[in-house]
Ligand SMILES: CC(C)(COP(=O)(O)OP(=O)(O)OC[C@H]1O[C@@H](n2cnc3c(N)ncnc32)[C@H](O)[C@@H]1OP(=O)(O)O)[C@@H](O)C(=O)NCCC(=O)NCCS
């Protein structure tokens with residue numbers, strides 16, 4: 299059978315993404331939780347939710363750690379056990395995985411998983427420094443390598459090995475901005491032209507402004523339960539049918555190759571096997587486009603095309619709404635925004651909307667099977683999940 | 689060199705300040721660790737010997753950083769890359785002493801050890817860099 303449910307998503311919430319002035323992480327998380335509660339009137343949050351796993355990358359932004367308890371409090375869930383998971387930009391992909399452990403272990407019937415990050419109140423050099431903390435300090439950060447810099451190293455290597463072009467990368471940005479223009483919760487809801495993207499200023503050559511994801515505030519959450527309890531809460535659950543997570547060296551320089559992410563490939567293999575589905579079965583996917591090159595590499599690592607062909611896939615429009623496999627219909631990290639800790643479960647939120655026919659202007663017709671691909675750092679953490687509609 | 693010197697990151701940089709560029713070689717599987725590690729990730733053994741690392745290598749990939757963290761802002765734009773040393777070991781670092789537009793994948797580079805003031809708070813690591821060989 300394709301996709302035996304591991305756990306079921308019975309509700310989901312997402313705060314507005316963007317430069318949200320005056321709201322701190324806990325307050326953003328409350329906004330996401332509220333939507334999840336409202337979507338699921340049969341759920342009694344205080345009585346039913348038994349644990350919270352919340353992804354949050356950095357305490358530097360707000361001088362505030364201990365996000366598990368804080369998020370539980372602001373979501374009205376005291377005094378359940380609550381912990382923060384941290385895996386850089388894959389912090390909430392890891393929270394989702396932790397929630398699956400909790401439900402599958404039998405210890406919990408219903409859990410909330412989510413993530414949050416408040417970033418835009420800090421200057422770009424500060425954010426650049428905080429983000430870099432997810433890379434190796436003694437050999438990468440110490441020598442001036444930034445996050446965009448790490449993915450730029452991959453881009454240069456990919457261009458050299460496969461002939462991938464700056465234009466192909468820019469096409470990813472153009473597509474994701476188009477998708478973002480259809481998403482009322484996206485950070486940037488404006489389309490961009492290829493010329494604008496290609497002529498934007500250099501951040502870390504060959505990556506330019508439009509190759510980079512946004513610095514964003516936001517929060518996301520999901521309510522998970524055992525498949526046999528799902529119908530108690532909703533008529534339209536979305537089942538998680540595959541889950542894979544993997545790790546790799548913190549230092550990107552130590553890896554065998556710089557043109558693919560081994561952790562993502564391993565996580566995908568596990569998730570596909572568990573779900574008993576193939577790349578061709580995926581109808582819609584949210585992939586970790588922290589930089590446009592990362593989306594191109596994701597196509598290859600997830601098996602949507604052969605290694606080296608990711609750039610062509612973007613150029614031919616196959617991953618655009620209406621194409622063979624629409625990717626990042628939310629606008630992705632590029633246009634919807636990338637509040638790093640919130641991203642993993644925000645991807646799952648989009649797939650939840652798609653598989654329950656609630657994605658409005660960006661709905662992929664008859665979408666049955668979805669996938670999320672969440673990467674932390676330069677690929678030292680990766681989480682891949684596969685979803686199936688009821 | 690004595691067995692008592694720890695196979696650690698701290699020691700790697702201490703050696704570099706003394707003008708020595710050395711990694712830790714696992715006595716069982718032969719893997720050369722840069723930085724040296726106290727536990728071989730291949731065979732879980734903790735017996736190593738110090739081996740000298742080649743100073744020359746070739747550039748595998750690079751980028752030019754324009755938006756930098758606060759402490760590097762004054763240097764931007766600057767080049768960083770990943771260099772594969774002649775024994776196959778890889779190490780990242782800044783590339784200096786060449787016009788940015790002349791940097792090419794595959795070019796031969798050699799390491800400059802850099803210095804570090806003894807008064808500097810932790811970490812007292814030199815900022816080595818690479819230059820054309
Ligand atoms: C690319 C980046 C350095 C730009 O920051 P910046 O130079 O400070 O830019 P500003 O915030 O001053 O914004 C200037 C303008 O560019 C826009 N802008 C900022 N980032 C943008 C991006 N990534 N794409 C498109 N437009 C962007 C802003 O909206 C603003 O437009 P406006 O003048 O019309 O209001 C920053 O967005 C960044 O670091 N992104 C990557 C984040 C990252 O690494 N995430 C983790 C990945 S794993």
Ligand SMILES: [Zn+2]
Pocket residue numbers: 714715716717718719728729730731732733
């Ligand atoms: Zn060994």
